[in-house]
Amino acid sequence: SQQGEEDPQALSIQEGENATMNCSYKTSINNLQWYRQNSGRGLVHLILIRSNEREKHSGRLRVTLDTSKKSSSLLITASRAADTASYFCATDSGTASKLTFGTGTRLQVTL
């Protein structure tokens, strides 16, 4: 079973606009991570936020975490065509726990 669900399932925006994706999860977590996947193959790690953090930035990425609502959001600012990919959130619940992925958001950035 999957821990998280992302919404929207698909998002289409124009280059230069901001893209926001949301992730909701079910159980208490230790860390939450966001990954990107191009063309249905290997995933690439984007950013990790710990349960005691509320916001984190990395370049054009901004991640927020609200543990009371069991939700996280990923904001990509000034999107580019190269940002077109699927984005997944993943959670773990601490020591020796597995990494569980959400259902993903497919982002399409058009010129």
Place this chain on the structure above:
Amino acid sequence: GAGVSQSPSNKVTEKGKDVELRCDPISGHTALYWYRQSLGQGLEFLIYFQGNSAPDKSGLPSDRFSAERTGGSVSTLTIQRTQQEDSAVYLCASSLQAGDIGEAFFGQGTRLTVV
């Protein structure tokens, strides 16, 4: 190598045959994960190895699926008597440790097609 390596990249097999998928994690990574991804879907957890601990097999869909990790390094996922619904991309990932899970590094996956 520098990254997680999976082989083969693609595998076409006949229904009923057994297949073995291989994963070479990053050297020194103690945690190793197997996931399955059907077309356009999310990642379905299969099995997780952490050091010398007993693996978490809770995601294996049936007893036709098994995996082992030899010497804390290379892992093999075996699917016996393959069925068409086993067709998917099988992804392997490793991370440095699971006590405080950091970044997981993924291989490029094995695309399995059962005909």
